[in-house]
Each structure stands twice: as C-alpha cells, then as structure tokens.
Amino acid sequence: MSTDEHAERFTLLRPLLFTIVYEILGSVTESDDVLQDSYLRWADVDLATVRDTKSYLARLVTRQALNALRASARRREDYIGPWLPEPLLLEEKDASADVVLAESVSMAMLVLLETLTPDERAVFVLREVFGFGYDDIALAVGKSVATARQVAHRAREHVQARRKRLEPGDAATTAQITEQFVTAAATGDLGGLLSLLAPDVTWTADSGGKTTASRRPVVGAQKVAAVLMSMFSLERVADLRIEMVNCNNMPALVLSGERQKGVFLMEIADGKITNFYAIRNPDKLLAVAAPRQISR
Secondary structure (H helix, E strand, C coil): CCCHHHHHHHHHHHHHHHHHHHHHCCCHHHHHHHHHHHHHHCCCCCCCHHCCCCHHHHHHHHHHHHHHHHHHHHHHHHHCCCCCCCCCCCCCCCCCHHHHHHHHEEEEHHHHCCCCCCHHHHHHHHHCCCCHHHHHHHHCCCHHHHHHHHHHHHHHHHHHCCCCCCCCHHHHHHHHHHHHHHHHHHHCCHHHHHHEEEEEEEEEEEECCCCCCCCCCCEEEHHHHHHHHHHHHHHCCCEEEEEEEEECEEHHHHHCCCEEEEEEEEEEEEEEEEEEEECCCCHHHHCCCCEEECCC
C-alpha cells in the first residue's frame, strides 16, 4: 500500500478524528498534536490488516488522546483560576444541523465532561456522541467489553444528572440578542445589559494567571453587568475591535486591538444570556486563528 493511500484515508476522516480528540481533551492545539502523532503511527500500519479504517483510526486517536489527557492532569491541577476548554472556531452553523454534535462541542458540555475520569470521558464520547460499539470502545481504552459497558453506564448517569435542560433560542433570536449585547456593552448602556441577562447569569473567566480576570465565577445579573461595564470601559480607551463569530456552536465575540484580548462565548436560553465563558489566557487564543471542521 502506498503512502498516498494512508494519507487519503486519514484526510477523509480527519474532521471526525479531530472532533473525537477535541471532545476528550478540550484543547484544539493538543488535538492537533495528537492527530500529528497518530498519523505518524498510522503511516507505518499495513493497510492489508485493517478491516475498518474508521474504527481503527478512532481507536488509535483515542489511545493517544488518553495519554495526552493523563499527562496534562497535573498541569490542570496547578492551573491558576478556572480552567476552560480552548474555544473551537467553526464556520457559521457548522454543527447546528446535527443536534447531538452541536451539544457535544458546546462549552457547557465540555466543562461537564471535565468532571469525568479520563476513561469515563473517552467512553462517553465514543458511545454517546459517535455511537461506536463496545468492542471498539474496549480496545480503545484498554478494558474488557464488560468493563467498558460499566464505565459507559456510570459516565452516562453522571452526565445526565448534571446536564442542563434549557432550550436554546432559534438562530434569529440568538443573533438579535448578541447584537443587542454588543451595542449595550460597547456604549456602556447598563440598563440595556441588565435587560439581556438572566437573573442567575454566570461569568467564568480563564486567564491562567496571565491576564487580569476574576479567579472565581461571578454569579448574578448585577455583578456580571458590573464586570462587563468595567471591562468594556477599559477596552473602549484602546483601539478595540469586536468580531462576532461561532465558537463551539455558540455566539462568541473576539475582542482585539493591538493584540487579541479575549474570546467571550455566550450561552443563550429562554431569551436571556445565562452564561459567559471568557477565554483570556493568551495561550488559548491561538485556537481561534482559523475555523475547524467537525463531524461525526
């Protein structure tokens, strides 16, 4: 088999493989590293021995993702302030047609997946999002089929008990609220801001201690509005540019000037903004340099 055929098969499945790894790691840059390492291993495989390319590559990248996740566990324990997944820049409406895929890459789901063990996370992603059989899952995580089933059951119960059941708004409503928010924040309209925020809205900022940001989540419309007013008043002094994008199938704002200042994802439900995820760690802002393709 030629190297070209290895490349062709891998490239065809790359969006799927990237999505698996990203949902296990929550990091775009680490996912790229895992795929690169996985391809080098794949290039040495005798294709005559591969019965199902999709299953084989899914197992391969899952094993490499688990290795990366375990290696990064200590770094996350020592992380300063809240740790949030890296934002995933998508083409507009990339995942929205697939409800399961859209939810699986949402920031809320990725934060929830952080509460699982590495094995639980991998098994949950492979089974619940991508629908792989337990034989493949067992091989991917190095467990027996019976154990893989037990892990899947445990992870599913954990996620279901903690998953929010808010109904997201339609695309037109979401776009309107996003535009109203940008106008209110950019002009310092406190009343306008408060009218858009849910009473228990939460602001979670990830700076890794490298930029100024609250090291604990801020809860409540008045408190979050104060954070926003303070942040945007400081930024208005500078040459601030605001770009509306799609990150993790959620409306997001990229704030930049002389340098990128942050990516702010907004969770909108029942006509109100319920959560802000503020990515301010400069190391994580590299992830929004170019949109990615996802698939299942």
